Amino acid sequence: MVACLFGKDPNNPFKTPAESLTIDCNVLTRQDWRALAWLTQQLIGPFGCVEAVPVGGQEFAKALKPYIQSRSDVVLIAKDILITGESIEKQRNGRVAKGVVVFARSVPPSWVLPLFTITQPTVLPIREKQELAEVPCG
Secondary structure (H helix, E strand, O other): OOOOOEEEOOOOOOOOHHHHEEEOHHHOOHHHHHHHHHHHHHHHOOOOEEEEOOOOOHHHHHHHHHHOOOOOOOEEEEEEEEOOOHHHHHHHOOOOOEEEEEEEOOOOOOOEEEEEEOOOOOOOOHHHHHHHHHOOOO
């Protein structure tokens, strides 16, 4: 069986498409993490150290370490998937910090940058999807 980043849990009790979507960051490769780290440093600016949120932030933080700049005193807290924000807030522990998550499943705290947000996807009615599919390219 092929491992996939995204899936749908048929036993998931949630009703919206966003809530039914599963995300498995364990399938991301070292190269994927490096690309996400590069994107993060481009968007977030300099940081002097990086911390991982336990259970889910370790690979991301490891990929971010090459971008540490010793002249910065900014603490960067990294996590793969933000669901409620509780674990990243716990890691912050009231300190001044910047946060980054690969996927946000809810609105993140203002100090956290989500690279991708999956909260309320736009879903077109089936009729409109069919009309769009029939439009020729170019």
